[in-house]
Amino acid sequence: MKVAEPTIERLVQYYRLLELLHEEGRRVVSSQEIGEMLSLKASQVRKDLSYFGEIGKRGVGYHVEKLYEHIKSILSTPRLWRIALVGVGRLGEALLGHKAFQSSKFKVLALFDVDPGKVGRSILGIPCYPIEKITDVLREQQVEILILTVPAAAAQGCVDRAVAAGTIRGILSFAQTAVIVPKSVLVYHVDIATELEKLLFFLKQLER
Amino acid sequence: MKVAEPTIERLVQYYRLLELLHEEGRRVVSSQEIGEMLSLKASQVRKDLSYFGEIGKRGVGYHVEKLYEHIKSILSTPRLWRIALVGVGRLGEALLGHKAFQSSKFKVLALFDVDPGKVGRSILGIPCYPIEKITDVLREQQVEILILTVPAAAAQGCVDRAVAAGTIRGILSFAQTAVIVPKSVLVYHVDIATELEKLLFFLKQLER
DNA sequence: TTTTGTGAAGTTTTTCACAGCG
DNA sequence: CGCTGTGAAAAACTTCACAAAA
Known part of the structure; x- marks a missing residue:
């Protein structure tokens, strides 16, 4: 079907x-x-x-x-999805605390960041690793889904290293840029800036 | 065109x-x-x-x-859009600091929240008002666009009172619910939970 | 030759309209 | 009679394929 x-x-x-x-x-x-x-x-x-x-x-x-x-x-999952979040900035943390993330369909197993103040600690009970370790940790933890909340300039690099683990099947990206992935990886994109631009554009249109 | x-x-x-x-x-x-x-x-x-x-x-x-x-x-705006944000939680604050909001196309003039610890203060230089005052403040400030970052249960109430000001022309909603607005108001929706669900659904599909 | 711009064809998604079932 | 389920039509969007311009 x-x-x-x-x-x-x-x-x-x-x-x-x-x-x-x-x-x-x-x-x-x-x-x-x-x-x-x-x-x-x-x-x-x-x-x-x-x-x-x-x-x-x-x-x-x-x-x-x-x-x-x-x-x-219909929306049920066959098993618990294993997720990691890359980029524990304000948006990343907001997501972790967000209602959408209180779901029994998945578990966030690992966080990644570049900030030495965050790395090594646990945030909301989830261990935060340095971004350099992403390939190894994802493979060890068998992470299948990536939440991407890093600046646009860092996005492609993170994705490449994450995909190299060989376990990633889907990415939910909040990064303000397109990312290139193998065909086997499904990417969904939440683009706040674009939604805003669309709203502004069509409001302008309506004004004439 | x-x-x-x-x-x-x-x-x-x-x-x-x-x-x-x-x-x-x-x-x-x-x-x-x-x-x-x-x-x-x-x-x-x-x-x-x-x-x-x-x-x-x-x-x-x-x-x-x-x-x-x-x-x-093409994407330019004819003038500075006047914006307000409702719901200064983690997500709301993350948005205010987000790159998408460092735009010269609009200015965030007012925040609204129910938390007495936030009301009356300025957050990132923007005054925060109690939600009860929303109709009056939006009208006084001639706010045309609303950013909605409140829990689903609060969304429709906020929208109704905001729209009552008579100045609102567009809404960018992050609320996990549909909102009903007059036809004259344009609504765009950023739905984090739905994007996640879509990703999970199609990953499941691919598995068969 | 290369690469655009664009009608026409194809595909996807929405809407219509009504048969069919409770 | 009322409301669903669904083919068929319409609309929206994408892709093809090729003429035309640099």
């Missing part, structure tokens, strides 16, 4: 919304209502949800708890 | 790359080379760049400095 990327993105939205609705004691919800709450067309919601089998009831809607559990299983 | 959103996103990438190439003293670059450096097809690069007029030279490529200035003017 092949799922489009935008569908998975919306699936996470549905999941969060259903969690809320469930807490509120809501039993049933229609595609129309979901769409209104998430600013999506009802047909989009139905198409997304039907990719994974007929889960709604015609004439009724979707059973909140059932749909919630259904999406949960 | 109508520009697609993905094009603007890539334009920012081109801009950054050209800055680098310019610093390196590079005079000319081809769509092929740009594509290799950013993992894009050369045809995509050419199509993007040609939206804004014929800027390349056939048989030669693009003049680095000229193209740089050209994109700069």
Whole structure:
């Protein structure tokens, strides 16, 4: 079964919304209502949800708890992912404390930084290593996913050394630059500056 | 002239790359080379760049400095945007110190938080107000753009009170929830948890 | 010759519209 | 009757392929 990327993105939205609705004691919800709450067309919601089998009831809607559990299983992980974070600056630390990182789907096993004040210590219970050791530590710890929160100029170097460990399968990069990786590595990019620029550009457009 | 959103996103990438190439003293670059450096097809690069007029030279490529200035003017702002940030937690503070926020395109005029330890003080030179005052302060300061770094549960309430000021035209939200706004307000969303979920989902898929 | 600019083709994603089921 | 599921149409976006310019 092949799922489009935008569908998975919306699936996470549905999941969060259903969690809320469930807490509120809501039993049933229609595609129309979901769409209104998430600013999506009802047909989009139905198409997304039907990719994974007929889960709604015609004439009724979707059973909140059932749909919630259904999406949960779609988004479930087969095992605990092993993660490392590179660049323990303000953004890196903010992420480590962020709600998105309180997940039972993965464990952050190692941090890396250049700052001698951070290296050797534990930060939020996670040991921080010097960046030079990244290849060895990633291999030893069998780390599969990298969170990249380093300055743009350092990003490619870090990625190259990380990928050299041979264990990395995915990277979530917050660096303000493109990185080149082997085809076997999946990269997702969160680009704060670009989102801001897009917002400013389209606001300017609207002004005319 | 109508520009697609993905094009603007890539334009920012081109801009950054050209800055680098310019610093390196590079005079000319081809769509092929740009594509290799950013993992894009050369045809995509050419199509993007040609939206804004014929800027390349056939048989030669693009003049680095000229193209740089050209994109700069496309991304330029007509005036200084007036911004406020809501939620001065770890993420909010990290953003304020982030490179993306050292821009001459806007000025952060006000912060808002619920924490009495933060309210009344100045943080990085920006005054922090209690969230209850948001409607009045935004109106007084004529704030047009909101950066939202509050917990999901607080997001809609903050947005409603901010929008009530009548000055808000765009929101960059880091909140892990959808927010409902009037059609006149443009919302961009940076969703760390969703990006992580997408990465995990497609890694899982690849495993089969 | 090289490399751009661009219609046309291809692909992906969204929306429509309605049959079909409860 | 109401609302889902889904083919078909439309829209958005990317890639191809080649004419045209330097």
